[in-house]
Amino acid sequence: MSSVKFLDFALNQLPHETTDQIVMVGLMNVWYVINHYLPIEMVRPANKATFALCLSKIGQPHLSMDALVDQMFDFLSDKEDIQTALKWLQSQYIQIDQNLRYMLTNQQKD
Numbered sequence: 278m279s280s281v282k283f284l285d286f287a288l289n290q291l292p293h294e295t296t297d298q299i300v301m302v303g304l305m306n307v308w309y310v311i312n313h314y315l316p317i318e319m320v321r322p323a324n325k326a327t328f329a330l331c332l333s334k335i336g337q338p339h340l341s342m343d344a345l346v347d348q349m350f351d352f353l354s355d356k357e358d359i360q361t362a363l364k365w366l367q368s369q370y371i372q373i374d375q376n377l378r379y380m381l382t383n384q385q386k387d
Contacts, residue, residue, distance in 0.1 A: 280314035288326055292333065297341050300334065304348045311352075324354035335371060336378045346371065346385060 278286070287307050294300050304327070311323045331349035334340055353359050365371045366386055371379040 280310050281319070284310050284315065284323055288323075288330060291330055295337075295339050297339060297344070300340055301344050301348065304331070304345075308348070308351050321354050324352045325358065328352040328355070328358050332373065335373065342379050343382060343385075346379060346381070350385070 284307060287303055287310075291300060291303050291307075294303065307323075307327055311320055311327070315323055328349060331345060331352065334345055335342065335349075350362065353362055365381065369381050369386060371381065
């Protein structure tokens with residue numbers, strides 16, 4: 278399976294996963310593929326798509342929010358997403374649609 282096909286598969290499958298460990302390992306594998314195997318012109322769009330996927334998983338009760346947020350920051354590459362993340366760091370929590378969803382840990386703020 279090519280890196281592009283794997284990435285497409287993973288980004289389509291991960292939204293349906295409900296097991297914490299599968300999501301975390303899947304995101305680690307996606308990160309590795311993006312950073313080591315994708316053509317350079319695909320890196321930014323892949324990071325943006327993965328960041329959005331992580332954001333959509335925040336608040337799901339079956340997932341470790343600390344681990345998910347830790348990995349989510351690894352996919353920042355788009356200017357708009359970076360500005361959003363900076364706002365989160367300043368406010369010390371992740372807010373989506375006016376709802377407090379996740380309070381950042383001290384390690385995540387550093």
